Amino acid sequence: MSSSDVARPAKPDTVFDRDAEWDALAAFACDSRGAGLGVVSGRLRQGKTYLLKALTTALGGFYFGAQSAAQSESLRRLGEELAQYTGTSPPSHWRGWEDAIDALLALGDRRSVPIVVDEFPDLVRQSPPLPAAIHSAFRRLRDTDRGNRARLLLSGSVLPVMHRLFSAASPLHGLTDLELTLRPLDYRQAARLWNIEDPGLALLVHAVVGGTPAYWGYAGEQVPSGPDDFDAWVGRTVLNSRTPLFLEAHHLLQEETNHWDRALCHSALAAVASGCSTQGEIAERLGAPLTDAAHCLALLRENGLLHGEPDAFRPNLTRLRITEPLLAFEHAAVWPYRSALEQQGAAEVWRRARSVFDSAVASPHFAQICRDWVMDFADPAVFGAQPATAAHGSLPDPAHRAGPDVHAEVVIRGQADARPGPLLSVGMARRDQVMDLHHLEHLRHLLDVLSARGEDVTHTHPACYSGVGFTSALHAAEANGHVVLVDIDRLYQGR
Incomplete structure (x- = not known):
């Protein structure tokens, strides 16, 4: 049971749903029993940053968004943003991450305060000793027993790296008081986000964009006016080169697979989207050695883009499915027509792709729902x-x-x-x-x-x-x- 010296804030109206996640974060951030470490993970576009910024705003906490940069630049940025937060001069004496972490945790010397380091894997990539520095800083706090109540939250989207950073082999293992994963909204929540009351239409939209909150904004908050408007909506959003959704599937794979063989990953996803569900079927479709296919599929699974589960009647047979509907939509219904989109209008391309969408995307998606x-x-x-x-x-x-x-x-x-x-x-x-x-x-x-x-x-x-x-x-x-x-x-x- 946690105790608190800070009133837990109500979830802001601007945060859609996420009630359980907000309650868990607020309880962690307001806990006054001592310094604590929390980890927040989840695939890209699920709203981690939005939620964590809302938390620090509500509680007067500190937020730092990491970037892919050299250690010296990251430390300089952190020092400048921390100085702006505290109203002091930027530090000139930091020798490395040990000093920076001590300075961050010192914010909790007087009260429980959330301290967020977002996209933590970007920092570790350039500074591998950082997890050990955080472990040492927490050990020093506990050894000195100075009553510090810092509530450090480390967040990241690169799921394999996040898993590794908090695994049994990591210095951070066993330190965490909160482990929270933000998943896509379920299909009922997604219908409410998109404000779609017709369940048949909600299903079709979910088969395209799933429950990723960011995609509502990426579509310009455009919603089909009814079932008869669905085809036109696809043309003016996902197949519209002027919207972020147009290349989102490409960007998602590019960011999640971290420079591995993206051509093979695209082909593997296309194979799964076409109905291949076992490792052997996919390797045969790719014309690739089983070892190469297995490596690619393992990478996609580690990043949460593929999910494998045993066949209900044959437990030794693992069936794979694409977890992100936009990727399934792209690789089944759009991938074969990408070049045509440059010469023809979206309406003509979609007219040719619609039957594939119905059979290869919407119907399997209905079964999953x-x-x-x-x-x-x-x-x-x-x-x-x-x-x-x-x-x-x-x-x-x-x-x-x-x-x-x-x-x-x-x-x-x-x-x-x-x-x-x-x-x-x-x-x-x-x-x-x-x-x-x-x-x-x-x-x-x-x-x-x-x-x-x-x-x-x-x-x-x-x-x-x-x-x-x-x-x-x-x-x-x-x-x-x-x-x-x-x-x-x-x-x-x-x-």
């Missing part, structure tokens, strides 16, 4: 227990040995220890189809296949997820307890 709904919003009673995982599942069909696998886009398992949990539900997700009894029959066939393989399906609920609804026959099956139906209104508003 269905899985997110299960984990974040669904009442556990819907499936008989608290879900532990919701994932894609596939199996070879013994009835058609040479045919394609049978799939379920939303496979829900319950809690278990080190093995797959009980099978609570198998479901199909169809964004643009009115679902009927034949979809239910497909699920029943899949349950038969699973049962033959030894899976206990006694209490497994078939489920149909649709973006456009269900036939009366399927509604009758629901009334008889034979299937769970989840429409798009329920995804956005119900449990």
Whole structure:
């Protein structure tokens, strides 16, 4: 339980959502029990800087935004900004980061005060001993017991570096009192940010820009006026060379992958966006050695641009998906037409790309939102227990040995220890189809296949997820307890 000598500030109206994150930061910043170290991480454009600046403004704290610069320049900038903050002359005697960190922490000698160093990895890149200097400074504070209440917050967007800086091998390991990760807004929060009430339209917009807060501003705060305006909105925002969104996917990959083989990274993302989901499939699509593909995919995963999860029916098979919708949109629907955008209008290019967007972007995105709904919003009673995982599942069909696998886009398992949990539900997700009894029959066939393989399906609920609804026959099956139906209104508003 923390104690505070400073009243916790209310979250400013200018900060959208982020209630839990604000509460955690405010509690840390106002804690008066002594000097503390916090770490804030998250991918680019998620609002870390905005949130941290709001915190220091609300509490009269100090904010320093690091840049890629030589150590001497960074120290000079920090000294000048600290002098401006304290109303004193810039220091002329700093010998290095040891003195600078001591000066920063001295701000907490009289009160609890948040001290933010943003984009911390940029400083460490030029000054590798910096984490050790921070460790030594905190040790000196604790050894002298002078009642210092500095609340130092280190923030960064380069996720692999942030993980390394606070890993077991780092001098900073074990020092932190707060570890906060800012993630993209979920799909319901994103609909509120964009002020979109129509769930079908909200889904399409989310399939393009996801839940990254900055993209609302990058789009000039333009919102489709309705479903019929979606295509025109794409043309005047993401495909408009005069908006920051036009090249954002390129910049995002450039900044996140830190000068690695970007051509291979682009091609790997294009392979995933086209439907390749395993390491072997991607390597084959790239025509690259498996080791090169594996290195590239590992880099993308470390930076949070790809996510891997076990297949729901074959745990040894890892399936990859793109985590940032804008990257999936770019590499599936726009990448093949980039050169055409220079000669043709956005409307013509989008007319050609729209069918690809529907099949390769919007439909898989709908399935992911269905899985997110299960984990974040669904009442556990819907499936008989608290879900532990919701994932894609596939199996070879013994009835058609040479045919394609049978799939379920939303496979829900319950809690278990080190093995797959009980099978609570198998479901199909169809964004643009009115679902009927034949979809239910497909699920029943899949349950038969699973049962033959030894899976206990006694209490497994078939489920149909649709973006456009269900036939009366399927509604009758629901009334008889034979299937769970989840429409798009329920995804956005119900449990």
